[in-house]
Amino acid sequence: xxxxxxxxxxxxxxxxxxxxxxxKIACGxxxxxxxxxxxxxxxxxxxxxxxxxxxxxxxxxxxxxxxYLLSTLTPAPRLMHDxxxxxxxxxxxxxxxxxxxxxxxxIERAAQQVAMYKGLGAAGxxxxxxxxxxxxxxxxxxxxxxxxxxxxxxxxxxxxxxxPFYLYDESGQRVPLITPYPTxxxxxxxxxxxxxxxxxxxxxxxxxxxxxxxGADAGxxxxxxxxxxxxxxxxxxxxxxxxxGDCFLPENFGLCTMGGCEKGLDNAPCGDATADGHCGNNLDxxxxxxxxxxxxxxxxxxxxxxxxGRQRLRTTINKPRNPALRHTSSIINYLFGKDHxxxxxxxxxxxxxxxxxxxxxxxxxxxxxxxxxxYTTPSPQLDYIRALVESQANxxxxxIAVNLDAFGEQDPQQAVDMMVQYVRLVKRWGRxxxxxxxxxxxxxxxxxxxxxxANAPGVADHVKRGNESLHAPLLNSIKVYTMxxxxxxxxxxxxxxxxxxxxxxxxxGPGGSHSVDELYALAKQLFxxxxxxxxxxxxxxxxxxxxxxxxxxxxxxxxxxxxYRTFETIKKIKADPRMKGVHCSLGISNSVRDLPAxxxxxxxxxxxxxxxxxxxxxxxxxxxxxxxxEAPPELLELVDAYAxxxxxxxxxxxxxxxxxxxxxDNRKAS
Ligand code: SF4
Numbered sequence: 205x206x207x208x209x210x211x212x213x214x215x216x217x218x219x220x221x222x223x224x225x226x227x228k229i230a231c232g233x234x235x236x237x238x239x240x241x242x243x244x245x246x247x248x249x250x251x252x253x254x255x256x257x258x259x260x261x262x263x264x265x266x267x268x269x270x271x272y273l274l275s276t277l278t279p280a281p282r283l284m285h286d287x288x289x290x291x292x293x294x295x296x297x298x299x300x301x302x303x304x305x306x307x308x309x310x311i312e313r314a315a316q317q318v319a320m321y322k323g324l325g326a327a328g329x330x331x332x333x334x335x336x337x338x339x340x341x342x343x344x345x346x347x348x349x350x351x352x353x354x355x356x357x358x359x360x361x362x363x364x365x366x367x368p369f370y371l372y373d374e375s376g377q378r379v380p381l382i383t384p385y386p387t388x389x390x391x392x393x394x395x396x397x398x399x400x401x402x403x404x405x406x407x408x409x410x411x412x413x414x415x416x417x418x419g420a421d422a423g424x425x426x427x428x429x430x431x432x433x434x435x436x437x438x439x440x441x442x443x444x445x446x447x448x449g450d451c452f453l454p455e456n457f458g459l460c461t462m463g464g465c466e467k468g469l470d471n472a473p474c475g476d477a478t479a480d481g482h483c484g485n486n487l488d489x490x491x492x493x494x495x496x497x498x499x500x501x502x503x504x505x506x507x508x509x510x511x512x513g514r515q516r517l518r519t520t521i522n523k524p525r526n527p528a529l530r531h532t533s534s535i536i537n538y539l540f541g542k543d544h545x546x547x548x549x550x551x552x553x554x555x556x557x558x559x560x561x562x563x564x565x566x567x568x569x570x571x572x573x574x575x576x577x578x579y580t581t582p583s584p585q586l587d588y589i590r591a592l593v594e595s596q597a598n599x600x601x602x603x604i605a606v607n608l609d610a611f612g613e614q615d616p617q618q619a620v621d622m623m624v625q626y627v628r629l630v631k632r633w634g635r636x637x638x639x640x641x642x643x644x645x646x647x648x649x650x651x652x653x654x655x656x657x658a659n660a661p662g663v664a665d666h667v668k669r670g671n672e673s674l675h676a677p678l679l680n681s682i683k684v685y686t687m688x689x690x691x692x693x694x695x696x697x698x699x700x701x702x703x704x705x706x707x708x709x710x711x712x713g714p715g716g717s718h719s720v721d722e723l724y725a726l727a728k729q730l731f732x733x734x735x736x737x738x739x740x741x742x743x744x745x746x747x748x749x750x751x752x753x754x755x756x757x758x759x760x761x762x763x764x765x766x767x768y769r770t771f772e773t774i775k776k777i778k779a780d781p782r783m784k785g786v787h788c789s790l791g792i793s794n795s796v797r798d799l800p801a802x803x804x805x806x807x808x809x810x811x812x813x814x815x816x817x818x819x820x821x822x823x824x825x826x827x828x829x830x831x832x833x834e835a836p837p838e839l840l841e842l843v844d845a846y847a848x849x850x851x852x853x854x855x856x857x858x859x860x861x862x863x864x865x866x867x868x869d870n871r872k873a874s
Contacts, residue, residue: 205237207236207239208236208238208239209221209239209475210246210247211238211240211242211293212479213293213365213367213368214477215371216494217497219497221473221475222253222371223518224473226257227471227521229258230521231635232631232632232633232635232636233265235265235266236265237268238250238268238269239292240271240274240284240332242274242298242313242362242363243361243362243368245364246364246370247320252376266326266327267326269320269329270330271330272314272331273334274294275302275333276302276305277335278333278335280333281294281299281302281303285298285299287484287487290478290484293479298363311342311346313360313361314331314343315342315345315346316347316360317329318347319347319348319352323352331343365479365480380509381507381508382498382508383501383504384498384501386502386503387502389442393443393453411539412539415431416540420533421536431533431536435534435535439534443463443464444463446463446468449526449530449531449534450537450543451534451543456472457503458499461496465483465493467485470524472491472492473491473492473493473494473496476491477493496517497517499513500513500517501514503516521636548602550820550821550824551787551789551820552599552822552824552826553601553602553605553640553678554599554601554640554825554826555793556825557604557606557607558642559608560609564592571583571586572618593629593630593633593634594634596637597633597634597635599826599827599829601826602637602638603637603640604637604639605639605680605823606627606652608623608626608643609644609645612645620645620647620648620651624651627639627641627652627656627677638675638676639652640678640679640702641679642680642823643680646690653679653697653699656677656697657697676697676699676700678700678701679700680702680745681704681747682704683703683704683707685707685708687703691733691737694737695738700739700742700743701739702789703730703734703745705723705746713769714763714851715758715764718769720769720776723769724773724780727748727773731744731782731783742785745788746788747790748773749790749791750767750791751765751770752795752796752797753767753796753810754797754798757860758851758856761853761856762852764849765850765856765859767843768847770814771814771817771847774819777818778818788818788820788821789822792807792810793807793825795807795810799870800867802866805835805836805839806842808834808835808836808839811835812835812840813843813844817847838866839866841862842863846859
């Protein structure tokens with residue numbers, strides 16, 4: 205669940221609360237709980253906003269209303285009024301009223317609020333500040349008595365600040381939003397960024413080249429030090445910079461949330477701002493969330509609705525800063541791709557949730573055996589799965605794969621039911637990383653896909669708004685003989701897919717298996733069908749299948765090895781201008797099956813070699829960061845020999861010799 209406060213009275217603070225709420229939902233929050241507050245119009249506003257951004261047909265998100273017994277039994281009313289409990293607001297009038305009342309009146313107001321939340325459609329209430337169980341029961345009984353009649357108490361439930369902001373007018377229509385003019389600081393930042401740091405602009409390339417020629421890209425040396433200290437001084441004066449080395453000024457519209465925010469939040473604001481938009485933890489400063497909103501609104505070109513700037517703010521989720529970069533030059537880190545903008549060398553599909561991995565499979569089995577509630581009730585097994593999901597998300601996985609086919613061997617329906625549960629777990633704990641539904645069963649693929657979008661308005665909406673295919677799930681796999689069944693689902697559900705290059709037709713290539721040309725023809729067939737169904741090339745991941753190196757030895761002369769065919773197929777697909785933009789992916793771990801040792805190193809070498817042919821995605825152990833750490837040269841040589849094993853005596857001999865050497869060396873080592 206996630207918290208949200210509808211009880212903000214400036215437009216920037218309120219809209220930031222709603223935007224952040226949407227981001228929390230996009231990251232997997234399954235319910236909301238409100239901040240405490242005493243303003244029925246604001247409570248209603250939250251429900252209206254939710255209905256507006258998550259239309260009911262996309263499923264609704266449960267809201268728990270926070271009802272606090274505001275009573276002179278405790279010092280809470282005074283503390284909230286005086287701003288001593290950041291984020292909680294009690295107006296002068298409400299404080300005076302509470303102080304003039306009896307405790308029974310306080311209980312009555314709490315009961316009215318419970319009835320109000322029920323009337324507005326809340327899934328429940330969290331009743332706080334209650335000193336005894338008797339009072340708690342009294343509140344609930346009285347709320348039940350009030351029932352649908354809460355509206356007669358509106359006057360007792362409306363204590364806003366002076367000149368409050370409400371997003372909707374009396375008739376339920378949105379009010380016009382502010383249209384600020386960009387500040388001098390913002391205009392300066394935008395210009396400087398465009399001129400020197402926008403990769404689309406020539407200034408970026410010239411600046412990067414200059415820094416590279418001067419040797420500053422190494423992160424050391426006199427030029428680097430001079431540049432770093434100049435940058436620090438300048439950015440301190442301009443942006444209150446605190447030298448994090450992993451700069452988010454572009455994402456935060458030219459404002460620093462390290463120096464500018466009392467808590468140094470990556471994703472400001474928190475919910476502590478006061479009713480007039482000041483920081484609840486330092487009343488001398490305006491909350492940085494307010495300033496970011498105004499800067500974003502200034503990019504909307506005078507529109508009184510959400511335009512480009514506010515839409516960007518609404519969908520931008522900042523990653524945590526990299527602490528290792530502290531005190532280093534953020535500009536150099538950015539120029540040379542060392543900060544959060546660094547792209548994964550490989551689109552990585554985390555492979556850890558796979559029922560055929562013995563330990564994981566056993567835990568999955570034990571978890572399922574716990575019966576009803578197994579996937580929602582805490583247990584060591586569920587914790588284990590949660591850790592697998594979270595660790596892969598933390599490792600930067602682009603997708604988190606789930607494969608449950610081992611459970612479907614005895615009972616196909618069990619794999620379908622379990623996939624639904626696991627998709628929910630990835631949605632809940634995957635921090636927005638989409639699931640890869642990995643199955644040879646079409647029924648499992650379809651069930652997983654539907655579940656990804658079921659009751660998850662945040663995810664679905666985010667996909668539509670962000671228009672980024674990576675947020676949609678990945679289906680692994682579609683083959684030419686299943687494409688007519690699965691691809692039409694694209695009409696209703698956005699997804700990417702792995703096109704597995706296998707066929708039911710008899711292979712006619714050398715050695716009785718598919719030739720490179722046959723595999724390429726399968727790719728073209730899948731590609732053409734995908735285009736007809738509205739996929740973009742970037743949503744297609746071709747898999748030309750991996751064969752273990754240890755047994756990749758042709759039985760007849762003149763027959764190329766499987767690795768050769770796999771790599772050459774990738775090369776051919778990537779060279780086809782018609783298929784520009786498609787991805788090629790492989791299940792990397794298969795390559796090291798049956799090798800005696802150094803499997804991670806061989807995987808690294810396999811990825812590095814395959815990338816030379818055009819591989820840009822892989823089903824991998826995300827912890828190993830394949831594609832970024834260099835592979836040992838002798839292992840690169842080994843994989844290279846298999847990549848070139850075209851069936852000639854010479855190439856076959858070389859691959860055999862290197863493999864024999866590898867096995868000898870590693871047996872000795874063990
Ligand atoms: S400045 Fe930071 S800590 Fe203060 S209210 Fe805003 S977000 Fe919260």
